[in-house]
Amino acid sequence: MRLSWLGRYLWSGWAGAAGLFCLLAAWQASHEVYGSFVLPSPLQTLAAIRDVVRGPGFVAAVAETAARTFTGFGLAAGLGTVAGAIAGYSFAAMRVMRPVVAVVLGVPPISWIVLALIWFGASGGSAVATVVVAALPISFAGALEGVATRDRSLDAMARVFGAGPLRRFRTVTLPHLLSYLFPAWTTTVGTAWKVTVMAELLANAGGIGGELATARALFDIPQVTAWTTLVVAFALATDYGLLTPLRERLERWRSAGLPWGVKR
Amino acid sequence: MRLALDRIGHAFLGRTVLEGCDLLLANGEIVALVGPSGCGKTTLLQIAAGLIDPLRGRVRRDYRRHAMVFQEPRLMPWLTAGENIAYGLASLDLPRRRRREIAGVHARLVGLEPADLDKYPAELSGGMRQRVAVARALAVEPEVVFFDEPFTAVDVGLRRALQDLVMRMAGDGPSGQGFSGLFVTHDLAEAVRLADRLAILSARARGIVEIRAVPGRRAARGDRDVFEIVQSWSREEAFAELVDGEGRHVP
């Protein structure tokens, strides 16, 4: 079981690597057309990454951004999921909240950043606040849909067999809910990294955003692409290192019903 | 007496489905609810099981545990067959090992292999899923079992085997050791085969029009007896709605 899981994980990694190399090739091609000043090559970026990683402020900057990202993600996913699940149980709450969520999701994160800067000043707090408001509706909507579309016939079955409300939530609603939560959380994590860096840059609040601001001031383009690549790597690492293994563990039943070719 | 329905009436969105239904279920007895499609059999069964609150009338229960086999298997897709069978045992305060043992015993009773216990419902055939649902109901050692057309989707041979199992587990007629059963079916032969009494529902009369005992002891009834009872009853007025298509329009 464990081995086949590892095998599938590696195989999906291999398939993903093929896609990534296509992207790198396109990047290299653009670099050759437009030149180093506009777009440094992947190799130059790699060298810049090495310099950045060896630089003095690297660990501090990453730690700062990561702390803000995870605080924002934790608050957004936690509050959004709980509130969404509660709203999912009530038709009235659902009707009221759906349009609200649609409107809030439509607000561009940059507007939240500007507002947070005015409200909280140029600090790490405004980065976290921006992440929370920008990412919370995603988890909220996912949890709401998940609870609202739970299988009521299974709920009735559980009631006949003497399951109380808590056990019914744990055994009937939650496993169904998870399949809505994981995509929402994946999006939330990605948004959290991006929005944190953006807020840091605009608020001049240190972290990776602060490093990007410095690089921009110095016109150090390879450093910009280096930090960008690093942020993408961190976001993907959070997803594949944290959420995907968790999902694989919790949703093993889902792959049981799939025909062979569809299993990743 | 295990279960008593007193003057039960129910309506969905103002449309009356049931009116003044009375029914008693004795210890160890199986009562079949027969009637045409849409006459309110499922509704009456769910009222008896406490899944629907009736608009009028009262349900009296004199037992501790009940179980139900639904028209569809209703298994949790995220639990294995064994865990599904053990689902009702969780509220019985038994150690985990004991629960697994009970699940294994009941899986064997319905003819599932030990290897099937670790499969998810998606990996089982339709008939196997229904067998898991039957095992889940019997595993809690219920005093009353509600069956809602449980065997409509399984083949003839398996249906017979499952009917035999239900009869065996219910015990040998009234005053036996097993459970009492309320068994919804629209198959008159099935009702005659495994019930002690028949409650006949009508869509036109919105409720139970007649309750009659099936001749002979349940366990002693042979195929020939069943055939003859069905033959003579199906000519009667009381079963007209069930047996012929009169009054029902299928384009």
Ligand SMILES: Nc1ncnc2c1ncn2[C@@H]1O[C@H](COP(=O)(O)OP(=O)(O)OP(=O)(O)O)[C@@H](O)[C@H]1O
């Ligand atoms: N939740 C509901 N809301 C509205 N009407 C309902 C509901 N459930 C059942 N009904 C109606 O009540 C009537 C009886 O339904 P019920 O499911 O009890 O029939 P049934 O006798 O079990 O039929 P079948 O043999 O086809 O299963 C039907 O006319 C149906 O349309």
Ligand SMILES: [Mg+2]
């Ligand atoms: Mg029905």
